[in-house]
Amino acid sequence: MVSSRERKVASKPDTREEILRTASRLLQLNGFNGFSYGHIAKELGVKSAAVHYHFPSKAALGVALVDRFRTRYRLWMEDAAGLPAADQLSGYVAIHRRFLERGARVCPGGVLQAELYAVPEEVQASVTQMAQEVHDWLVEVLTAGRASGELTFEGPPEAMATVVGATVQGALQMARILGAEQFDLAEAQLWRFLGVSRELTKS
Amino acid sequence: MVSSRERKVASKPDTREEILRTASRLLQLNGFNGFSYGHIAKELGVKSAAVHYHFPSKAALGVALVDRFRTRYRLWMEDAAGLPAADQLSGYVAIHRRFLERGARVCPGGVLQAELYAVPEEVQASVTQMAQEVHDWLVEVLTAGRASGELTFEGPPEAMATVVGATVQGALQMARILGAEQFDLAEAQLWRFLGVSRELTKS
DNA sequence: GTCTATATCCGGATAGAC
DNA sequence: GTCTATCCGGATATAGAC
Numbered sequence: 001m002v003s004s005r006e007r008k009v010a011s012k013p014d015t016r017e018e019i020l021r022t023a024s025r026l027l028q029l030n031g032f033n034g035f036s037y038g039h040i041a042k043e044l045g046v047k048s049a050a051v052h053y054h055f056p057s058k059a060a061l062g063v064a065l066v067d068r069f070r071t072r073y074r075l076w077m078e079d080a081a082g083l084p085a086a087d088q089l090s091g092y093v094a095i096h097r098r099f100l101e102r103g104a105r106v107c108p109g110g111v112l113q114a115e116l117y118a119v120p121e122e123v124q125a126s127v128t129q130m131a132q133e134v135h136d137w138l139v140e141v142l143t144a145g146r147a148s149g150e151l152t153f154e155g156p157p158e159a160m161a162t163v164v165g166a167t168v169q170g171a172l173q174m175a176r177i178l179g180a181e182q183f184d185l186a187e188a189q190l191w192r193f194l195g196v197s198r199e200l201t202k203s
Numbered sequence: 204m205v206s207s208r209e210r211k212v213a214s215k216p217d218t219r220e221e222i223l224r225t226a227s228r229l230l231q232l233n234g235f236n237g238f239s240y241g242h243i244a245k246e247l248g249v250k251s252a253a254v255h256y257h258f259p260s261k262a263a264l265g266v267a268l269v270d271r272f273r274t275r276y277r278l279w280m281e282d283a284a285g286l287p288a289a290d291q292l293s294g295y296v297a298i299h300r301r302f303l304e305r306g307a308r309v310c311p312g313g314v315l316q317a318e319l320y321a322v323p324e325e326v327q328a329s330v331t332q333m334a335q336e337v338h339d340w341l342v343e344v345l346t347a348g349r350a351s352g353e354l355t356f357e358g359p360p361e362a363m364a365t366v367v368g369a370t371v372q373g374a375l376q377m378a379r380i381l382g383a384e385q386f387d388l389a390e391a392q393l394w395r396f397l398g399v400s401r402e403l404t405k406s
Numbered sequence: 407g408t409c410t411a412t413a414t415c416c417g418g419a420t421a422g423a424c
Numbered sequence: 425g426t427c428t429a430t431c432c433g434g435a436t437a438t439a440g441a442c
């Protein structure tokens with residue numbers, strides 16, 4: 001699927017992609033207002049003007065970051081669509097736990113929500129869409145999971161979705177201070193509330 | 204409060220205090236890196252140099268903000284110490300819901316955790332202490348509450364504390380995007396998990 | 407305590423050479 | 425595509441007058 005035209009001859013694996021990866025890491029660590037073109041450029045060994053070439057404005061960069069994350073998310077959801085509800089939820093948690101493992105990062109969506117009114121409007125719009133999509137997905141999975149008998153939680157799926165999403169986001173941020181174990185504790189607790197014995201669905 | 208001009212000349216209730224209140228509001232709305240001396244000064248109708256007089260550096264201002272919040276918290280905890288566990292937890296949630304009501308703000312502690320590595324070290328230290336204190340308090344209340352039979356949740360109090368804290372923080376941030384109702388849904392769900400019928404402890 | 411003025415630096419952004 | 429050079433504005437911070 002890779003066109004023959006764009007084979008990178010050894011040491012030139014697409015600067016644009018590297019920018020996105022670096023920026024993504026910085027976003028997860030420091031927040032949107034906690035990194036700059038200069039930071040990205042320095043890490044990549046280029047000048048900030050080069051970054052501007054690929055992303056004219058920081059708003060554009062922010063939107064690209066969110067949309068990239070959003071796309072991956074959607075692909076993953078489609079991929080996991082057939083699985084049991086518990087497995088889908090397990091994957092959802094695992095995705096977030098990975099942020100933690102990669103050096104105390106937090107979810108890009110979460111940190112952008114926290115500083116929502118301090119980021120460009122275009123970015124706000126993208127974040128809003130992503131958050132809504134993820135929330136809808138959670139509601140869906142929880143609804144189906146309970147209908148099929150896989151899950152046995154109480155209360156409306158809508159409320160449960162908010163608790164699951166908020167717990168994951170919040171625990172991720174909290175884990176930086178209280179330690180990574182807190183995230184695992186929170187996860188274990190969620191499984192109890194969902195009526196799932198975790199050992200069974202360990203991925 | 205009223206549309207009539209505020210006579211700031213007549214009533215002079217400590218500029219320092221007004222700075223803290225304004226900065227606190229901006230912090231809750233935009234995050235630590237989302238406001239400046241200039242913003243504070245403009246809102247108060249003074250120059251930024253005046254703000255520097257009261258708080259020499261932004262780190263100092265940040266620490267003052269956190270410590271002020273921390274102190275209030277501690278006083279409130281002492282105050283509520285005698286109450287039933289459900290009432291204490293209810294108050295805890297209410298404190299946070301108030302942020303929401305005051306114009307889609309989030310918890311200062313929460314937003315600082317989100318951008319933790321992008322704030323001055325002194326501020327990080329204060330935030331860490333506050334978060335630890337609140338967490339310890341939650342564990343205590345939950346432990347005592349279950350021991351007394353008031354609460355009937357499953358799992359270790361430690362894990363439940365993380366879920367409660369994370370849910371509140373996360374739901375607050377999420378409510379900006381998904382709507383304030385989400386916070387209430389999450390709260391209701393928490394009460395279910397705690398085995399408390401919410402109507403009884405409505406404050 | 408607050409002001410004016412200023413120093414310094416940084417961040418976002420653009421123009422044009424290579 | 426990346427560089428050098430540069431502009432602009434904003435942010436932190438300080439000095440000294442009032």
